[in-house]
Amino acid sequence: MIYRGYKHIDIYFFTTIQLNRYTMSTNKS
Numbered sequence: 001m002i003y004r005g006y007k008h009i010d011i012y013f014f015t016t017i018q019l020n021r022y023t024m025s026t027n028k029s
Helices: 002-028
Strands: none
């Protein structure tokens, strides 16, 4: 159960980072 929760957080962090990078690239243009 703990592993599943940890994995869920990992996916959440990954998505947040990807969104942040995309937003930064869009703002730069």
